[in-house]
Amino acid sequence: MTNSSADIIVLGAGIAGASLAARLAGRRRVVIVEREDLAGYHTTGRSAAMYIPSYGSPATAPLTRASRAFFEAPPAGFDGSLLRPRPVLHLAREGQMQALEKLCRRAKGMGVTAAMAHQLVPILRPGIAAGGLLEADAADIDVARLHGGWLRQAKELGAELRLGTGDYRIERRNGLWWLQGEAWTLRAPVIVNAAGAWADVVAAAAGLRPFGLEPRQRTVVLVDPPEHPDFGDWPIVKDVEERFYFRPLSQHLLITPADEAPSPPCDARPDPLDIACAMTRFDAVADHPVRTIRHKWAGLRTFAPDRAPLVGWSPEVPGFFWHAALGGIGIQTSPAASRLAAAMLLDEQTPTELIDAGLQAETLSPERLANAA
Numbered sequence: 001m002t003n004s005s006a007d008i009i010v011l012g013a014g015i016a017g018a019s020l021a022a023r024l025a026g027r028r029r030v031v032i033v034e035r036e037d038l039a040g041y042h043t044t045g046r047s048a049a050m051y052i053p054s055y056g057s058p059a060t061a062p063l064t065r066a067s068r069a070f071f072e073a074p075p076a077g078f079d080g081s082l083l084r085p086r087p088v089l090h091l092a093r094e095g096q097m098q099a100l101e102k103l104c105r106r107a108k109g110m111g112v113t114a115a116m117a118h119q120l121v122p123i124l125r126p127g128i129a130a131g132g133l134l135e136a137d138a139a140d141i142d143v144a145r146l147h148g149g150w151l152r153q154a155k156e157l158g159a160e161l162r163l164g165t166g167d168y169r170i171e172r173r174n175g176l177w178w179l180q181g182e183a184w185t186l187r188a189p190v191i192v193n194a195a196g197a198w199a200d201v202v203a204a205a206a207g208l209r210p211f212g213l214e215p216r217q218r219t220v221v222l223v224d225p226p227e228h229p230d231f232g233d234w235p236i237v238k239d240v241e242e243r244f245y246f247r248p249l250s251q252h253l254l255i256t257p258a259d260e261a262p263s264p265p266c267d268a269r270p271d272p273l274d275i276a277c278a279m280t281r282f283d284a285v286a287d288h289p290v291r292t293i294r295h296k297w298a299g300l301r302t303f304a305p306d307r308a309p310l311v312g313w314s315p316e317v318p319g320f321f322w323h324a325a326l327g328g329i330g331i332q333t334s335p336a337a338s339r340l341a342a343a344m345l346l347d348e349q350t351p352t353e354l355i356d357a358g359l360q361a362e363t364l365s366p367e368r369l370a371n372a373a
């Protein structure tokens with residue numbers, strides 16, 4: 001039996017846990033506890049790797065905005081810029097023009113006609129769009145380098161990463177949290193819930209009331225790309241109401257039906273019906289017959305009832321911190337969200353760059369859900 005202690009235990013080594021541990025390491029004794037053998041095995045390793053300023057809600061837009069500087073010039077150890085420019089072509093059919101107008105009010109971009117859309121992405125079927133918006137300042141994120149960089153930084157600054165812990169018990173005794181595994185115990189005054197789809201499960205195991213977080217499954221397929229010399233530079237093509245999107249990704253064409261079926265927390269697997277739906281929606285807009293599916297996966301995007309992330313102290317129990325419910329924006333907001341979370345855990349002021357970006361920390365606070373319950 002090994003017994004050890006820390007100042008802060010971070011539960012989960014996805015993008016939320018890794019980025020926060022990197023911010024805290026060197027200033028507190030941090031242990032990251034990950035149930036799987038591989039960090040990033042769940043949602044973080046299954047994303048579409050996009051940075052889209054208009055994506056998300058008004059509560060999350062400041063986090064996305066404030067993260068950009070980090071992505072463009074990350075510290076040493078991340079190996080240079082983590083962004084590659086790639087615009088988003090938002091498409092609207094007849095009947096979706098109101099949604100397009102709404103998007104135009106919050107996204108920076110250029111109006112696009114059906115003919116222009118076809119010029120940008122020649123496989124688009126003529127007449128499928130009534131209009132569109134080209135959001136120019138979107139980009140691809142190098143997620144592997146980002147996640148790996150956070151973990152490396154955390155370890156270099158003294159954090160311990162414990163992989164493959166399997167299940168364990170959580171108890172609060174004498175002002176400390178105790179984790180008890182098969183042959184180990186670990187204690188700390190503070191635990192951080194960065195358990196992604198399992199965040200409510202972790203809360204319940206620690207004796208808290210779950211917030212009703214909802215993991216929702218999203219399916220992705222990779223197919224052979226069109227033979228077109230500029231294919232690699234094509235924009236992301238996205239339905240303005242997010243009924244599908246497709247994009248170039250590492251020599252393939254990525255297609256998703258942008259599905260959102262509720263799911264229990266699990267190792268998500270693609271459902272044949274969702275794959276069929278991806279193909280149908282793609283075929284309706286693009287003239288590119290798909291003969292073979294090269295890869296497919298699914299991941300769980302976890303949402304709070306109001307769809308804003310949860311970043312902050314539990315109002316219910318001392319020493320329990322939430323860093324969860326990151327929905328579909330956990331990668332593109334990770335620099336700013338982890339900066340905010342670290343400031344709270346270190347009892348510091350909200351960083352000025354977050355305030356300047358328009359962040360209102362109370363919109364992310366767990367108290368809003370406790371009060372709503």
Ligand SMILES: Cc1cc2nc3c(=O)[nH]c(=O)nc-3n(C[C@H](O)[C@H](O)[C@H](O)COP(=O)(O)OP(=O)(O)OC[C@H]3O[C@@H](n4cnc5c(N)ncnc54)[C@H](O)[C@@H]3O)c2cc1C
Pocket residue numbers: 011012013014015016017033034035036039040041042043044045046047048049050051194195196197198202218219220298299300301323324325326327328329330331332333
């Ligand atoms: C198809 C798809 C496309 C996406 N595209 C984008 C995108 O383009 N841009 C973007 O910003 N976001 C995107 N997202 C969302 C993004 O991937 C998530 O918001 C983000 O990865 C969530 O990170 P996380 O660390 O909270 O969760 P996870 O990565 O799931 O990490 C949680 C970790 O906690 C571990 N865990 C669970 N229970 C315990 C426990 N009791 N103890 C210890 N460890 C535990 C799990 O094993 C897991 O490793 C996408 C998601 C999907 C599925």
